Amino acid sequence: MEQFYLDDENSYQDEKIDLQKYIRVLIRRWKLVFSVTILVTVPWVIYTLKQPPVYEAKAVIRFKSYEGKDPTLTESRTTVLTSRTFAEQVVAQMGLSMKIKSDAMKRLKRKEIFQHFSTTKDPVPGDYLLRLNNDATYSLFILLDDKRKRKIKEGLVNQILDSPLSANGFNLQISPNLLNVPQDIEFTILPFREAVKEFQSKTNVSWNRSGTLMTLTMTDEDPYLAAKMTNRLAEIFVEESASLKKKAVEKKRELLEEQVRLAKAKLDESERALKEFKEKYAINLDAEQQTQLNQMVAAEQEKENLVAYKKALKGLLARLDSETLSSSGDGNTQAQLNRRYIFRQIAEHPVFDNNATMLVYRAKLLDLEDQWKQVVDVSSAENPKAKEIDAEISLTHLQIKKLALQEIDDLNKQIARLESKINQLKFKLKQLPAQQQKLNELTRTNQVLEKQYTDLLAMYRDAQITEAVETEDIEILDPAIEPEFPKNLNKKIQAGLGGIFGLILGIGLAFLLEFLDKSIKNADEVKKFLKLTVLGSIPQIDFSDVYDFQDSEKLKQIDQQLVTHDYSPTPIGEAYRSLRTNILFSRERGQLQSMVITSNEPGDGKSFTAANLSITFAQLKSNTLLIDGDLRRGVLHNTFGVPKEPGFSNYLTSMIPIQHIIHETHIPNLSLITCGSLIPNPSELLASHQMKRFLDEMRRKFDLIIFDSPPLNAATDAVVIGTQVDATILVIRAGKTDRDLARQKLELFSNVPANIIGVVLNGTTADLAHPGYSYYHY
Structure with a gap:
């Protein structure tokens, strides 16, 4: 059998966009779009109009x-x-x-x-x-x-x-x-x-x-x-x-004032002790001794500065290690910002003022951080560009840390050299007499205290000046003025935006439901998903609207299912005559004397289609036989108003003569075999030799044989019959039949010699019905 139903749906993903398809979706679901739009817009408009001006x-x-x-x-x-x-x-x-x-x-x-x-x-x-x-x-x-x-x-x-x-x-x-x-x-x-x-x-x-x-x-x-x-x-x-700024300045000035007072007292005491010693022993330092003393004071001062630099650098590195531990593994952004701040302090430490390498790192770091901030301000830290810059900043941090560790080693060496120099100078000065050594010590102490006092006094005077002339470093540049118009002035635009949002939401829901809807809705989807030819499209019909059936006397004689009993040009009649024509032309594939009509599930309209299609063939003067092959729930005897028994099942089980089960109908050239009594094993009987003998005899007596079989989801009878007749026709209910289920049921025919010639799409909407007519419900 031709593998017409096994293609994957993905093969259609590359099709061109069909705008008409989307328009049809909106037309079909216009009530949903309209309802959602109203449900969203009305409350939003009421809410907007009630909002006070802000x-x-x-x-x-x-x-x-x-x-x-x-x-x-x-x-x-x-x-x-x-x-x-x-x-x-x-x-x-x-x-x-x-x-x-x-x-x-x-x-x-x-x-x-x-x-x-x-x-x-x-x-x-x-x-x-x-x-x-x-x-x-x-x-x-x-x-x-x-x-x-x-x-x-x-x-x-x-x-x-x-x-x-x-x-x-x-x-x-x-x-x-x-x-x-x-x-x-x-x-x-x-x-x-x-x-x-x-x-x-x-x-x-x-x-x-x-x-x-x-x-x-x-x-x-x-x-x-x-x-x-x-x-x-x-x-x-x-x-x-x-x-707060003023209090900080005052506190700094008061602290320096106290330090100056203490330094002045120590200096005065030092000068008094030096003066008394000179008066008592009447000695002074010669030029060489004064030079040595000055060198030792300068060396000690330089050593103190280097020790302070070393201590500061080691403190910054210790803080860096602490922040690294606190930020590891938990994405602590604050700790990462603190690390960046510490690295900047290291790079800008005075000890590196004359270090050309650190000056390059310092400029590079400031530039990278400025770039990072610009990117983060307009996006986020997760931006790929921000991450790339952050990686460069981390690399620069490693280089700065490495240079800082090298600088600590250099400071240790410089401090060691200064200590050696100080020890040598102390040794030379110790060679002097005791009174001379005492004078050296008093003079050195006085010089150190004098320098400390001078530095503190300069800082104190700067603080006094700052306190006296300090201007505000924060001010209101533009005070707020009373606004003339509310920020939510144009409520019409806000209401319109609510309507647009409601419309978009409605359209979105319509397309979402359309995407979730797996039913087959038109002929294009039959061809797309099932790879079958659409033989005909039967429009929806409402029997209360059909003019021919308004006569109550006629309703008593003719079942409403028989919509093609006469030649009236109704849309439904024309649809079945078109279906008949398409089937006749399909004979070009070969002999087509017998066929079975089936569907996926009950309610698809297979019995309705079989009855009316049989009538249209009978109207061509073809001797037509309609057989109710649904041996479980046959309904055609009710449709044509003939006895249910004896019927097809009675013939298959008890060898009743064929002429006893063939019923003439009120339609010329149309005979009917009803389903008969219920039997437990219809599939086995349909595949029996009795069935073959039955078909052979019916082919000799009738021009066309049409079977109405059970739906595929209820039994495989249609598959059994399909292997013994010339053609199989599948009836699909538009908007109801699930395409995945239909594809799955068609798999039943994949390994049997059945000839599926096409699909009848039942219950279609106006866009697929015969042009020029109005449409009805069925």
């Missing part, structure tokens, strides 16, 4: 000095700005835990109701009513849960106009605009922590690439509040930052 205010803060070497500085400043401490200050100072409740008052801006409102950090939450009476008095009530109100304050209106009213942890002062008419002002005091969290959620911070400009953005339904909140938070941040 205003956005921005302030820009500038940092005059930026330690760009510290990768955590911007993050640290952002954390400080958005901290709970700052938020609590703003919420308390501006009374942001208060919300206006009165509908009439909501139309007014807050500043038009209260000229001042603030709270403590623990106001009493609840609903309040401020009543301005006709007699120029006011009453403040707290509203209780049982809808009662309890008065907590009262007095003259002028009192709360000229100065704030304090009650339950809040202070309010009304605006003069409210004095014209009596007013009831309802407001709510939210729990303070809830108000703080709401304030923090409205705060957004962004930075420019260099890290010198911070943009603070805040949103609120009141444009006045949006601008005021932004400016107040920026002011508190600047004030606190300046205060």
Whole structure:
């Protein structure tokens, strides 16, 4: 048998895109697309229209000095700005835990109701009513849960106009605009922590690439509040930052002042001891001795510097090892940033100021880190380019570490040489008399203390100058101004976007369902998935709409399944006549006197097709025999209104004469053999010699024999009959028959001598029906 159904679906993946196919999908599933679009759009439009206007205010803060070497500085400043401490200050100072409740008052801006409102950090939450009476008095009530109100304050209106009213942890002062008419002002005091969290959620911070400009953005339904909140938070941040900087400068100056005082006392004591010694022994150092002493002081000072450099380098390397351990295996980004900071400190250490190699590494490292930051700012650290740069940075880090270890070795050698030189000078000076050695020691101590005092005094004077003339290194460059228009001004566009999203979602669901739908829907899919010819497409039909069957008397005589009993030009009749023509032309393949009609599962319309196709052949004056080969659930006797027994099964089991089972129908030239009584083993009987003798005799008596067989998913009777007749026709229900199941059932014919000449596609929609007609349901 021809292997027409074994090709893999993947062989069609390279087909050209068929736009009409996608259009047909949308037409077929337009109800789903429409429903999803409406279900998404309507709630979205309602939500959008109900949204209050939201205003956005921005302030820009500038940092005059930026330690760009510290990768955590911007993050640290952002954390400080958005901290709970700052938020609590703003919420308390501006009374942001208060919300206006009165509908009439909501139309007014807050500043038009209260000229001042603030709270403590623990106001009493609840609903309040401020009543301005006709007699120029006011009453403040707290509203209780049982809808009662309890008065907590009262007095003259002028009192709360000229100065704030304090009650339950809040202070309010009304605006003069409210004095014209009596007013009831309802407001709510939210729990303070809830108000703080709401304030923090409205705060957004962004930075420019260099890290010198911070943009603070805040949103609120009141444009006045949006601008005021932004400016107040920026002011508190600047004030606190300046205060911390000033305290740090003062502390440094005080520390240096104390160190200068102690150094001056030690120097004075040293000078006094040197003076007394000279007066007592009346001796002085000669030029050679003074030179040796100066050399020893310089060597000791140089040694101290080198030891300090060595200690600093070893400390940085130790910190580096510690950060490496903490970042290994867990992707600790903070530890990695700290390692980069430590490597920069190593590269910029003063000991390498004259090291040409380290200067190259230093410049290369700064350039690579700048490139990495630019890539990460626009994408992420997982970007391939960022990873490539990170690998180069790691390589440079290894080179810097190697050079630092070499430098420590060099420092050890230099320190050893200096220690040797100092020991030699000490030995020479020890050769002098005892009084001379004492003078050398006092002179050396005095020189060291004098240098320490001079250095500390210079640092102290620098600190005094810094404290006196220090300017702010942080300032508000652009304060926030009251926004004129809300950020969500154009609600029509937002509503339209919701509609577009709903449409896209609906179309997406339609195509998703189409992708998941494995049913065969049209002739193209039959050819594509089953590799079979479509002999005919039978449109959907609704019997209540067929004109011929509106006569109740005729309905009593003719089963509704027989839609081709006359020559009326209905779409369904024309479809079956077209099917008949295609089958007749298929005779070119060879003799076609007998055929079996089957389907994949019940409900596909095989019996309907067999009955009406038989009628169309009989109308050609062909002596046609229709056999109900479904020996389990035959229905054709009901369709044509003839007795069920004796029938086909009775002939196969009891040798009843053939003429006893052949029934004439009301259709000229059409005879019917019913299924007969139920039998337990129809497949064996259909493959028996009795079946062969039956076929031989029927071929001599009739021009065309049509079998109606059970569906393939119920029995293999159709396969058995198919090997004994000239042709097999498969009926497929459009939009119902699963293509994978159909391919699987066709495998039953792969190893038997059956001739499947094509497919009847039943229940097709308008795009496959006969042109020029209207379509019906079936």
